[in-house]
Amino acid sequence: MIEPYCDINYKWVKLVKSLIISFSISADWTYSGTHGPANWHLDFPDCQGMTQSPINIDVSKVLFNPQLKQFDLSEYSKTSGIEMRLVNKGGHTAEVEYSGDKIHLLGGNLPDKYVLAQFHFHWGSASRRGSEHKLDGKAYPMELHLVHYQEHLNNLSYAAPHPSGLAVLGYFFKIGAHNKNFEQLLNYFPQIKTSDQHIEIPTFPLLDLLPSAKVNFYRYSGSLTTPPCSETVIWSISTSFIEIAEEQMFMFRDLYDKENHTLADDFRPLQELNQRIVESNDPRFSDDNDGSGYITASTAAVTLSLLLSLWFQ
Ligand SMILES: [Zn+2]
Numbered sequence: 001m002i003e004p005y006c007d008i009n010y011k012w013v014k015l016v017k018s019l020i021i022s023f024s025i026s027a028d029w030t031y032s033g034t035h036g037p038a039n040w041h042l043d044f045p046d047c048q049g050m051t052q053s054p055i056n057i058d059v060s061k062v063l064f065n066p067q068l069k070q071f072d073l074s075e076y077s078k079t080s081g082i083e084m085r086l087v088n089k090g091g092h093t094a095e096v097e098y099s100g101d102k103i104h105l106l107g108g109n110l111p112d113k114y115v116l117a118q119f120h121f122h123w124g125s126a127s128r129r130g131s132e133h134k135l136d137g138k139a140y141p142m143e144l145h146l147v148h149y150q151e152h153l154n155n156l157s158y159a160a161p162h163p164s165g166l167a168v169l170g171y172f173f174k175i176g177a178h179n180k181n182f183e184q185l186l187n188y189f190p191q192i193k194t195s196d197q198h199i200e201i202p203t204f205p206l207l208d209l210l211p212s213a214k215v216n217f218y219r220y221s222g223s224l225t226t227p228p229c230s231e232t233v234i235w236s237i238s239t240s241f242i243e244i245a246e247e248q249m250f251m252f253r254d255l256y257d258k259e260n261h262t263l264a265d266d267f268r269p270l271q272e273l274n275q276r277i278v279e280s281n282d283p284r285f286s287d288d289n290d291g292s293g294y295i296t297a298s299t300a301a302v303t304l305s306l307l308l309s310l311w312f313q
Contacts, residue, residue: 029227030257031092037268040227047229052271053222054132057237057278062218068281071169071215071236072106076116076207084201086188091195091257092226092266095120096185103206105148105167108217108236114148114167117156119206121145122225123252125264127175132225132267133237135172141249142173143267144209144242145225160224165232169217171210176243181208186251195258211240216282225268239282 027043029035041048081101089095096119103116124130127141134140146169149159159165184204191199207213217236223229255263 027227031266031268040229044227044229046223046231047227049223049229049231050272050274051221051223051231051276052229053225053233053235054134054268054270055220055222055273055276055278056134056137056270057218059136061278062285063277063279064285064287065219065279065281066286068109068217068219068279069107070281071108071217073207073210073213073215075103075106076210076213077205078103079203079205082203084203085198086185086192086201087198088192088195088255088263089120091259091263093120093122093263094189094192094252094255096201102151104151105146105169108167108215108219110167110234111150111164113151115151116146116148116206119144119146121252122267123249123264124267125253125262127246127249129265130267131172133170133172134270139267140172140241141175142244142252144171144173146170146206160228160230160232163232164234166224166230167234167236169215170235170237171240171242172237173244174241175246175249178245179243179248182244182248184208186248189251189255192255194256194260209242211238211242216240216280218278218280218282220276220278222271222276239280239284 029040029043031037035043037047078101082098082103083100085097085099087095087097098116098118105114105116121142121144122130122132123142124139129139129141131140131143133143147156148167148169149156150162150165150167153159153162153165156166185201188199188201191197215236216239218239220235221231222233222235223231224233253262253264257263
């Protein structure tokens with residue numbers, strides 16, 4: 001008598017467990033409303049951790065670290081054996097996913113080899129906002145994230161829960177001249193207007209989208225800026241910007257989310273820095289180059305020339 005009862009009980013437990021698991025896997029998230037960033041932690045507990053992203057970078061507190069080597073993006077010019085797939089990813093972003101030969105992110109003092117998996121964008125419905133990170137409280141119209149996983153962890157989803165499993169290189173955008181190189185991407189945006197539409201696009205050198213192959217950056221430890229908010233990301237934000245025209249921003253703002261609303265303002269609010277320190281290898285953060293050294297030297301030169309002129313009077 002006991003056995004069948006236990007069996008039924010066990011089956012119920014199993015059913016409830018699988019429902020809970022399937023619910024938590026399929027738990028949806030958005031950038032506003034009930035499933036917005038303020039509630040992400042209810043379904044994804046890591047989202048209320050102590051080392052979350054994005055953050056505001058207080059430039060006056062950035063620590064110059066000359067040991068940090070520049071990134072070398074030479075592999076970003078590779079096209080042979082590489083496939084690019086453009087996706088309207090869940091109505092959350094425009095993303096390019098890579099397959100085929102591997103593209104490595106070199107330099108930057110990363111603890112291992114990292115492989116490029118995808119890149120995507122966060123943008124605003126107006127150009128005064130859009131970026132996830134901010135510089136001295138200022139937001140930029142768009143931010144590009146190049147997402148890499150630690151090579152020995154094989155892929156993005158396996159690497160995501162591992163400490164330092166991911167390395168993301170970010171770029172801020174500023175509004176300026178028409179950026180012809182972006183046409184290689186934007187020409188295909190009309191074909192990914194609705195959520196989860198995708199298209200294989202002709203492979204082009206990723207380096208075309210970026211200002212240079214050598215990159216100085218801000219460095220800190222953080223998280224994914226979307227659920228599950230895993231705190232496993234080595235963040236590097238380029239100190240140089242990408243320039244794009246306002247009318248090219250309209251192409252991004254012409255995409256749709258899952259509810260067929262305009263896809264824009266897909267950025268997470270700023271998170272607490274807590275005890276973290278932001279470092280940079282950009283020489284402008286060096287003590288020798290912070291402006292005060294220059295003033296001291298020029299003041300000394302003026303004083304010396306005054307003394308000399310008095311001496312020779
Ligand atoms: Zn992102």
